[in-house]
Amino acid sequence: MFDSKKPDPFFQSLLDIAKNVQTATHYAEDFKVDSVSQLKELSFKLKEFETSGDTLIHELTTKLNTSFMTPIEREDILQLAVKMDDILDGIEHFTAHLEMYSLIEIDDYMRTFVNYIVKCTDEIVKAMELLMKKKLLAMRDHAVLIKDYERKCDDVLRSSIKNLFLHETNPIRIIQFKDLYEQLEDIADYSQSVANTIETIIMRNA
Template sequence: MLSSRKTDPFFTSLLTIAESVQEAVHYANDFKVHSVADLKEVSIKLKSYETEVDTLIHELITKLNKSFMTPIEREDILQLAIKMDDILDGIEEFAAHLEMFSLTEIDVYVQTFMDNIVKSTDEIVKAMKLLSRRKLVEMRDHAVIIKEYERICDDVLRTSIKQLFISEKDPIRIIQYKDIYEQLEDIADYCQDVANTIETIIMRNA
């Protein structure tokens, strides 16, 4: 069991990474796209978020390499950071593909994916705040919620692709939207990877 004392710098770093990912995902979801130029703007902004988080992870790795002791297994700290970074990389790639395909309008399935990914990042931040306060057992509830959002996205993927082949006649559009749907499901999977890592940390330390 971790002792209760002042916030550890590694936990502070993980929370900062989580909050940056959360901010980027909220930005992508909230931005109102009206033109291809807007898509370009979103893509550039998300690239800057990605660069920022890459820097944070580099600093975390440097800190891990220099530290003799860490509050939990250093592999778990690094795994959490990398899995959170995967979410941001996925969102950046999703935005890049929207720009590449010039898709200025999204459908209900894309929005449902995004809604659940946004809520997943909110839960990740809540879990990282608990970690910074060394309340490991309480993190489990948030991991369970993230997994439920991923399950919803699984259902959305099956439904969206089925409806795509039923209703869309343009083969190019089918390829584009199928790619987008699968990318978003991958991002939901990355959120679940974070939840799995959280559960591993609880198992090893609580």
């Protein structure tokens, strides 16, 4: 049903959105924080990524509203874009809370969460690159991997909260860390929503 030789502007927009999310999550993972001022820098930079993401969503929405034909259902295109952007919003929200809490040192649980989220965004970009090539069935493997990473995040959440209540005695830190763990689990859930949307698109169009 697709012209495989001609790049589709809607699929290009989805790839651009995915790459912005990927770049933001990699930036958050790689950024080294040694001071409160660096936390502010991290939070500010993630806000810039979020703003860029909002612009990309707006441009795609405008394109959808002014185009007579789309390569797949316009609702699926928009839903996929919004679900990807949810990941970016979640990462920005997480880094903003690190800055609000002045939490310079994160623990291994948070690092593991972020690493799995980064891996999810890598798989999302690979799936969007396949969508650009109109290779819908090949996208399924990446959706499966994203869901596997999300399941691993479920395990991390259970272990992190159990460990928190076993070993932390400061009630303020318990509140802060539990909040941050749950924010990261929400981001993993957003990644799973992207995978579910990818599978829906495959089912309807492959």
